[in-house]
Amino acid sequence: MDLTDIRDLYRERGKFAGKEVTIGGWIRSIRDSKTFGFIVVNDGTFFEPLQIVYSDKLDNFEQISKLNVGSAIIVRGTIVETPDAKQPFELQAEEIEVEGLSTADYPLQKKRHSFEYLRTVSHLRPRTNTFQAVFRVRSLIAYAIHTFFMERGFVYVHTPLITGSDCEGAGEMFQVTTMDLDNIPKNEDGSIDFSKDFFGKATNLTVSGQLNVESYAFAFKNVYTFGPTFRAENSNTTRHAAEFWMIEPEIAFADLKDDMILAESMLKHVIRYVLENAKEEMNFFNQFVDKGLIERLTHVRNSDFGRVTYTEAIKILEQHNDEFEYKVFWGCDLQTEHERFLTEQEFKRPVFVTDYPKEIKAFYMKLNEDGKTVAAMDCLVPGIGEIIGGSQREDKLELLEKRMEELELNKEDYDFYLDLRKYGSVRHAGFGLGFERCVMYLTGMGNIRDVVPFPRTVKNCDL
Amino acid sequence: MDLTDIRDLYRERGKFAGKEVTIGGWIRSIRDSKTFGFIVVNDGTFFEPLQIVYSDKLDNFEQISKLNVGSAIIVRGTIVETPDAKQPFELQAEEIEVEGLSTADYPLQKKRHSFEYLRTVSHLRPRTNTFQAVFRVRSLIAYAIHTFFMERGFVYVHTPLITGSDCEGAGEMFQVTTMDLDNIPKNEDGSIDFSKDFFGKATNLTVSGQLNVESYAFAFKNVYTFGPTFRAENSNTTRHAAEFWMIEPEIAFADLKDDMILAESMLKHVIRYVLENAKEEMNFFNQFVDKGLIERLTHVRNSDFGRVTYTEAIKILEQHNDEFEYKVFWGCDLQTEHERFLTEQEFKRPVFVTDYPKEIKAFYMKLNEDGKTVAAMDCLVPGIGEIIGGSQREDKLELLEKRMEELELNKEDYDFYLDLRKYGSVRHAGFGLGFERCVMYLTGMGNIRDVVPFPRTVKNCDL
Numbered sequence: 001m002d003l004t005d006i007r008d009l010y011r012e013r014g015k016f017a018g019k020e021v022t023i024g025g026w027i028r029s030i031r032d033s034k035t036f037g038f039i040v041v042n043d044g045t046f047f048e049p050l051q052i053v054y055s056d057k058l059d060n061f062e063q064i065s066k067l068n069v070g071s072a073i074i075v076r077g078t079i080v081e082t083p084d085a086k087q088p089f090e091l092q093a094e095e096i097e098v099e100g101l102s103t104a105d106y107p108l109q110k111k112r113h114s115f116e117y118l119r120t121v122s123h124l125r126p127r128t129n130t131f132q133a134v135f136r137v138r139s140l141i142a143y144a145i146h147t148f149f150m151e152r153g154f155v156y157v158h159t160p161l162i163t164g165s166d167c168e169g170a171g172e173m174f175q176v177t178t179m180d181l182d183n184i185p186k187n188e189d190g191s192i193d194f195s196k197d198f199f200g201k202a203t204n205l206t207v208s209g210q211l212n213v214e215s216y217a218f219a220f221k222n223v224y225t226f227g228p229t230f231r232a233e234n235s236n237t238t239r240h241a242a243e244f245w246m247i248e249p250e251i252a253f254a255d256l257k258d259d260m261i262l263a264e265s266m267l268k269h270v271i272r273y274v275l276e277n278a279k280e281e282m283n284f285f286n287q288f289v290d291k292g293l294i295e296r297l298t299h300v301r302n303s304d305f306g307r308v309t310y311t312e313a314i315k316i317l318e319q320h321n322d323e324f325e326y327k328v329f330w331g332c333d334l335q336t337e338h339e340r341f342l343t344e345q346e347f348k349r350p351v352f353v354t355d356y357p358k359e360i361k362a363f364y365m366k367l368n369e370d371g372k373t374v375a376a377m378d379c380l381v382p383g384i385g386e387i388i389g390g391s392q393r394e395d396k397l398e399l400l401e402k403r404m405e406e407l408e409l410n411k412e413d414y415d416f417y418l419d420l421r422k423y424g425s426v427r428h429a430g431f432g433l434g435f436e437r438c439v440m441y442l443t444g445m446g447n448i449r450d451v452v453p454f455p456r457t458v459k460n461c462d463l
Numbered sequence: 464m465d466l467t468d469i470r471d472l473y474r475e476r477g478k479f480a481g482k483e484v485t486i487g488g489w490i491r492s493i494r495d496s497k498t499f500g501f502i503v504v505n506d507g508t509f510f511e512p513l514q515i516v517y518s519d520k521l522d523n524f525e526q527i528s529k530l531n532v533g534s535a536i537i538v539r540g541t542i543v544e545t546p547d548a549k550q551p552f553e554l555q556a557e558e559i560e561v562e563g564l565s566t567a568d569y570p571l572q573k574k575r576h577s578f579e580y581l582r583t584v585s586h587l588r589p590r591t592n593t594f595q596a597v598f599r600v601r602s603l604i605a606y607a608i609h610t611f612f613m614e615r616g617f618v619y620v621h622t623p624l625i626t627g628s629d630c631e632g633a634g635e636m637f638q639v640t641t642m643d644l645d646n647i648p649k650n651e652d653g654s655i656d657f658s659k660d661f662f663g664k665a666t667n668l669t670v671s672g673q674l675n676v677e678s679y680a681f682a683f684k685n686v687y688t689f690g691p692t693f694r695a696e697n698s699n700t701t702r703h704a705a706e707f708w709m710i711e712p713e714i715a716f717a718d719l720k721d722d723m724i725l726a727e728s729m730l731k732h733v734i735r736y737v738l739e740n741a742k743e744e745m746n747f748f749n750q751f752v753d754k755g756l757i758e759r760l761t762h763v764r765n766s767d768f769g770r771v772t773y774t775e776a777i778k779i780l781e782q783h784n785d786e787f788e789y790k791v792f793w794g795c796d797l798q799t800e801h802e803r804f805l806t807e808q809e810f811k812r813p814v815f816v817t818d819y820p821k822e823i824k825a826f827y828m829k830l831n832e833d834g835k836t837v838a839a840m841d842c843l844v845p846g847i848g849e850i851i852g853g854s855q856r857e858d859k860l861e862l863l864e865k866r867m868e869e870l871e872l873n874k875e876d877y878d879f880y881l882d883l884r885k886y887g888s889v890r891h892a893g894f895g896l897g898f899e900r901c902v903m904y905l906t907g908m909g910n911i912r913d914v915v916p917f918p919r920t921v922k923n924c925d926l
Contacts, residue, residue: 001716001890005684007616024716026681026887044683044715045616072887074716099716100858100888107886123675123879124886126682136683139619146609153470153508156602160917161624161691162637162706164924174625174661176637176668178695181647181655192644198637198695198705199924205625205639212586212917212926218489219589220507220599221468228624228691232641232661242661243625252507253464253487253537253562395563416586416926423570423587424489424535425563427464454623454675461627461662463675463879 001074007046009079013088016079023050023091024074024099026127029110032065039064041073047132047280052077054093063098069110070102070127115450122454122463130289133281134451137274138439144273145226145247145435148266154249155220158227159209164201165413172232173204174242205230210248210430211364211417214393217250217428218420224249226435236458238447241436243456250430256366256375256392259429260352263379263388264305266433267350271301274442290444296383297442299349306351308342310334310373313353316346333360339378339385350381363403364417365391377431384441390431397421464537470508472542476551479542486513486554487537487562489590492573495528502527504536510595510743515540517556526561532573533565533590578913585917585926593752596744597914600737601902607736608689608710608898611729617712618683621690622672627664628876635695636667637705668693673711673893674827674880677856680713680891681883687712689898699921701910704899706919713893719829719838719855722892723815726842726851727768729896730813734764737905744906753907759846760905762812769814771805773797773836776816779809796823802841802848813844826866827880828854840894847904853894860884 004021025043032038036055043050052075054064067073077093107121108128118125125131149156162176178198179185185196194202209225216223225248233240249266251258275282275297286294308316317328317338326335334353343351355373358365365374375392394400400421404411411418439451449455454463467484488506495501499518506513515538517527530536540556570584571591581588588594612619625639641661642648648659657665672688679686688711696703712729714721738745738760749757771779780791780801789798797816806814818836821828828837838855857863863884867874874881902914912918917926 001718001721003716005616024889044618044681045685070886072889099890100884102886123678123882124682126679132682135620135679136618138621139613142619142621143609143613146606150602150606153468155507155599156605157598157916158601158605158691158708160706160919160924160926162693162919162924165926172641174639174641175644176639177644178635178637179644181638181640181642181644184644184647198697198921199919200922201924203924215586216589216598216916218507219587219595222508228621230625234661243623245621253466255464258464419586421563423533423565426487426535427562453620453679456623456625456662458661459663461623461625461664461666463623463628 003043003074005045006041006043006048006050009050009089010046010048017081017089018078020076020078020094021091022074022076024072025050027067027069027071027073027102029069030065030067037065039073041075042127042132044132047129047136047284048087051087051090052093052096053090054096058093058096060096060098064096067098068102068104068106070106070108072099072102073097074099115447119449119455126453129284131450133278133284134439134443134445135453137278137281137443138451140274140278141270141439141442142226142435144270145266147273148269149222149224149249152222154222154224155216157209157213157216157223157225159206159212159225161206161228162199162203163206164199164203172234173207174230174232176203176205207231208246208248208432210250210432211414213248213250214428214430215416215420217252217430218424218426221252222249234458238449239437239440241448241452241455241457244448244452245435247433247435248430250428252426252428254429255427256354256377256429259390259392259431260305260307260354260377260379263352263377263390263431263433264350267379267381267388268301270438271297271442275301285444293444300381303349305379306347306349308347308351308353309355310353310357311355313342317341331357331359334378334386336385339380340382343380343385344382348382350379352377352379358403361391363407363409364393364400366394367399367403375429379431381441384437387437387441388431388433390429392427392429395421395425395427397425466506466537468508469504469506469511469513472513472552473509473511480544480552481541483539483541483557484554485537485539487535488513490530490532490534490536490565492532493528493530500528502536504538505590505595507595510592510599510747511550514550514553515556515559516553517559521556521559523559523561527559530561531565531567531569533569533571535562536560537562578910582912582918589916592747594913596741596747597902597906597908598916600741600744600906601914603737603741604733604902604905605689605898607733608729610736611732612685612687612712615685617685617687618679620672620676620679620686620688622669622675622688624669624691625662625666626669627662627666635697636670637693637695639666639668670694671709671711671895673713673895674877676711676713677891677893678879678883680715680893681887681889684715685712697921701912702900702903704911704915704918704920707911707915708898710896710898711893713891715889715891717855717892718890719817719840719892722853722855722894723768723770723817723840723842726815726840726853726894726896727813730842730844730851731764733901734760734905738764748907756907763844766812768842769810769812770817771810771814772817773819776805780804794820794822797841797849799848802843803845806843806848807845811845813842815840815842821866824854826870826872827856827863829857830862830866838892842894844904847900850900850904851894851896853892855890855892858884858888858890860888
């Protein structure tokens with residue numbers, strides 16, 4: 001159908017003044033007096049709606065005036081500039097066609113609804129201002145991430161979702177099976193006979209694509225994943241979802257310093273992209289969701305990120321132990337309160353904390369020369385704490401095997417991963433960015449359920 | 464690390480002649496005589512490798528000459544143009560550092576390996592010519608798809624992977640559970656107590672995001688998904704995988720004609736993008752994998768796709784029934800042999816077949832006025848048959864409900880989907896493109912296992 005997008009009416013304004021256009025969209029509000037009326041319409045292509053003026057010159061004036069909010073209409077008319085009004089122009093209707101009716105009990109009335117309520121209508125909430133903004137920005141962030149990596153020659157790799165191995169021995173996993181749960185096939189000794197399952201073995205949903213993608217970094221040098229990952233953690237918080245998307249770049253011939261440069265450039269690129277390409281949405285968040293958001297993001301974009309070792313950071317934090325719920329000491333994991341103190345109070349800008357004790361980090365991280373710490377980095381940002389976690393990887397076969405033995409990992413499960421250290425091993429590094437956390441950070445939205453189209457959390461898998 | 468990518472040496476050639484550069488990469492082959500030698504190195508940033516010349520002026524000449532294929536090295540030297548040689552330039556080494564050794568039993572020796580063998584080393588095969596080409600092109604196709612939609616203002620939507628519903632009642636699904644399979648919780652009547660499962664209900668892996676994304680088309684007008692989907696089908700063919708990626712655009716205020724225009728533009732965009740941005744890889748496929756590939760794709764890019772109704776197509780095909788294994792008749796499903804006949808013999812270009820009998824299509828497709836056919840379209844391309852399937856969706860509540868009753872679908876499971884027809888329903892359409900099938904089509908690769916980094920098929924979930 002030959003319709004003009006409301007986005008184009010705004011973005012290419014001058015072009016349309018006095019011209020006839022036809023638009024299609026959904027009614028956000030409608031009011032009429034005896035001989036004329038106003039309809040506010042949104043067609044989903046732009047955050048700002050379009051005001052339509054119609055009069056009783058229309059044959060169907062009565063019908064139109066009775067339309068409910070949510071109805072879909074197609075309007076032919078003339079664009080008239082309105083320099084003195086709130087909106088820069090309006091559409092004077094010559095014809096209004098009803099495409100689809102709505103009802104008086106349409107769940108999204110003009111009043112403001114709570115986010116909690118809107119979660120119960122996740123198929124309708126993207127029609128509201130807040131969720132129009134959230135999900136358009138989510139889409140733009142995803143694209144900004146792809147453009148960032150592709151323009152730098154990275155290869156995008158789809159690592160598998162169904163996996164026979166448990167990446168880090170970390171995180172609870174979802175099992176995937178086609179076995180009849182009412183009648184699980186058993187071996188003679190009573191154990192489950194996974195040879196009867198679809199893949200002939202026990203399988204799970206992945207918690208990370210990192211180990212797989214490392215093998216691609218050793219073929220393409222610079223690669224990244226961007227795909228769903230899963231955690232079956234029974235944690236009902238505003239920051240955890242069972243299904244979420246993750247970005248995991250992996251770079252070869254690179255060390256921890258290169259990794260931090262990459263992470264900093266990526267974050268700045270994404271912030272810049274969104275501020276430039278979602279002005280209306282970002283202004284909305286800044287005004288109604290998180291005052292100070294734009295200033296904070298602009299500050300981050302313009303800062304040189306700080307660097308501090310874990311050991312130095314602990315010294316700084318120990319001086320403020322009386323202010324913390326959890327007291328810090330060398331060897332402890334940093335809590336959000338500590339992370340936010342470092343980035344907000346101490347550095348007043350984003351900061352990388354590096355070289356963590358090996359005991360609190362994953363087996364594949366490169367051991368430093370001190371034998372105690374590993375070449376890991378967490379990127380902390382104001383307002384949220386950790387947003388990125390990464391490391392240089394252990395590229396020496398002997399050291400990696402030794403660490404796996406210490407942790408009693410079964411080396412046979414990691415044959416392919418050890419192969420990478422046998423055949424042309426190179427220094428390499430990477431990081432993980434939780435996509436939803438990134439969306440929350442850039443929009444100021446406080447609950448992960450409100451930045452995922454159809455969120456999956458404990459006891460919740462609707463639609 | 465401050466290395467020059469081999470890609471830049473090729474792409475910005477003039478710039479480097481006579482200049483000193485440092486590169487890092489993996490040895491593809493090495494040969495030496497008494498006083499000098501040649502190493503062919505690939506660093507993963509470009510399809511073509513770099514030739515390195517070294518001599519016994521290097522302190523470690525002996526060590527270098529003994530390196531095995533697959534070793535990683537860092538080379539500092541000078542770029543010298545070689546207008547009379549096979550390769551346009553070479554690197555004369557002043558220093559070669561060994562980054563990581565390989566072994567004499569490195570699984571990728573210089574000889575040609577079969578695709579079957581290479582599937583057994585899926586973590587190493589991207590280091591071979593064929594799979595360098597396949598997976599770089601796969602990455603470029605993914606990006607071409609994103610740019611196509613984003614440049615047209617589409618919103619990218621992440622539809623859920625774990626779902627409580629079975630989209631079309633079609634396709635075998637994988638179950639997702641955290642229940643102890645050794646001790647499944649039961650209700651008093653002996654049935655499984657899914658209230659004890661992670662989501663409090665039975666859940667599966669999605670077979671399509673379409674129904675979910677329709678609700679976003681009714682908010683943003685033009686949207687698309689690009690994510691993994693799953694089929695637990697026990698079919699061991701060259702075209703089926705249990706886990707694959709799918710692209711599903713959905714457009715509102717649009718009919719079947721708009722849908723076909725979109726599909727045709729998208730395919731042409733992707734072909735153009737890959738031919739322009741992966742010249743070396745496409746030439747390789749054309750020469751070694753599928754002779755005639757580039758000509759075929761160029762022809763498709765330059766063709767106006769044909770249009771034929773299913774009913775007309777059946778008439779055409781019936782005249783050739785003696786040539787087919789499966790005889791056609793009105794009402795039958797088209798087989799690949801029929802599809803290829805239409806696009807290769809009859810139309811000699813891509814063709815949309817439209818308006819299929821409702822019985823062989825999904826419940827949500829819009830019923831045509833004849834009451835017998837639906838506004839569906841399949842896009843058939845030479846060399847492969849169906850590559851895209853789509854339809855206009857039924858937007859009338861009564862008709863959709865009637866069709867669901869005929870098919871004995873449980874309406875309560877589709878509450879949200881019916882809501883879309885209650886509140887501002889609009890004409891809309893969409894299609895699905897199997898990403899792997901698209902990669903096979905553009906590369907000429909014949910087995911889906913060879914276009915997925917880590918393929919998942921019946922009884923196969925390695926790495």
